[in-house]
Amino acid sequence: xxxxxxxxxxxxxxxxxxxxxxxxxxxxxxxxxxxxxxxxxxxxxxxxxxxxxxxxxxxxxxxxxxxxxxxxxxxxxxxxxx
Numbered sequence: 001x002x003x004x005x006x007x008x009x010x011x012x013x014x015x016x017x018x019x020x021x022x023x024x025x026x027x028x029x030x031x032x033x034x035x036x037x038x039x040x041x042x043x044x045x046x047x048x049x050x051x052x053x054x055x056x057x058x059x060x061x062x063x064x065x066x067x068x069x070x071x072x073x074x075x076x077x078x079x080x081x082x
Contacts, residue, residue, distance in 0.1 A: 001038060003074060006067045008034045009046065013056055013064045 001009075008031055011020035017035075021028040039046050046060040056064060 001041065001067075003071075005034055005038045005041075006071055009038060009060075010064065010067050010071055012047065012054065013060070016054060 008020060008024065011023050012031065012035065014020075015023075017028055017031050021031045024031070035046060044059050045057050046063075047054045048057055
């Protein structure tokens with residue numbers, strides 16, 4: 001999992017694919033490709049997609065907090081180097 005994939009996952013988990021695309025300034029198909037690649041890499045389904053809505057799976061809901069924390073530490077590290 002790289003930083004972009006983590007950022008994408010956390011953004012979607014906080015709203016939707018469309019809102020994540022707007023927040024990250026990329027297209028919705030690009031968001032879907034990142035998540036599909038991440039799901040393949042991890043070997044787990046991250047979101048249940050039902051009737052146009054999304055919901056975190058049990059495994060991904062456990063990962064969300066860790067990704068949010070890692071993202072925060074990465075942002076602090078970047079600021080430290082600047």
